């Protein structure tokens with residue numbers, strides 16, 4: 529591997545690289561980190577997520593995942609009733625019994641996550657100690673880890689960050705003289721992963737591994753020769769822990785849209801010293817196909833305005849795609865957290881817009897009503913009232929459940945934005 533070649537990135541005129549970011553700290557309207565279980569349980573196929581929580585948590589998980597109930601779901605809620613407040617020792621014993629019953633009944637489980645939540649009786653339980661105790665009992669058959677999905681500590685995509693961060697210490701160590709290896713961090717749909725694997729292979733870049741893996745036994749090794757490419761912009765803690773294990777995180781835009789995907793792939797290609805003609809031979813055709821498909825499915829978006837409420841942390845890459853590849857006008861781009869280093873290249877590409885970090889939902893609703901954007905991307909809780917006021921909305925959670933990364937999905941992403949506009953146009957006829 530050569531030293532990273534200097535790459536010229538196309539900046540947006542008046543891009544947001546150094547733009548001021550408005551900070552808001554008020555009432556928030558976001559899902560909690562438990563929501564991540566809905567896509568994570570499909571990703572790691574022999575893992576199980578046991579939420580330690582209340583009936584509210586059980587309802588949230590069931591309704592968020594309701595569209596895809598399996599005969600044997602890979603998540604459940606251990607409900608702590610109020611009686612458990614009387615004695616933590618009882619609660620710990622009850623938890624151990626619930627886990628042992630589960631493992632007995634489901635021998636295919638190899639990795640068990642105890643997922644913490646908000647209720648005060650759960651906060652008092654030390655889940656990391658419980659995970660250590662249970663791991664000792666159940667290893668090597670089952671590894672038990674814990675993380676928090678509590679709404680007090682996490683917004684909904686931070687659940688994935690917390691889950692992957694819990695897994696990082698379990699990754700085997702790659703020797704200091706191991707061959708350079710690429711680690712793609714962040715849950716991606718399997719067809720998307722397969723497409724990226726084919727593109728890297730076509731460039732002659734490897735070995736490549738994906739984190740989280742599809743099976744618990746396939747945890748990738750990490751060490752000083754590991755280069756990490758983040759597939760999702762919400763993995764601040766995971767990236768920090770991977771760096772602490774010696775890995776280097778490559779900065780790149782995120783693989784949304786033809787442009788984002790191409791620049792994301794190029795960041796890895798540059799780190800490996802892949803010659804430009806070889807990179808072009810692998811990516812030019814799929815990139816061109818993606819651009820043509822976006823032009824078709826996103827044609828109705830040109831000139832339309834879009835407003836992002838802070839929800840998924842995908843907002844800045846999505847806004848960059850909407851503006852630069854679909855010709856949309858950005859009115860406001862809100863994000864729950866802004867990791868300046870991981871998003872540096874996204875910000876440089878983003879056309880000028882009001883950038884907001886955090887949320888004060890009433891003020892933001894006022895601004896949204898005032899600007900009356902053609903499309904508002906927001907959480908489920910805000911979508912219905914805004915629709916009732918005649919505004920077209922897109923649920924940001926749908927952008928997490930749908931494969932949107934990569935060249936082949938770029939047109940689907942444009943179509944996800946175009947659909948609510950078409951529906952509203954039909955309603956208005």
Ligand code: SF4
Nearest residue numbers: 560585588645646679
């Ligand atoms: S973790 Fe907290 S915010 Fe999330 S469902 Fe449970 S009680 Fe509600």
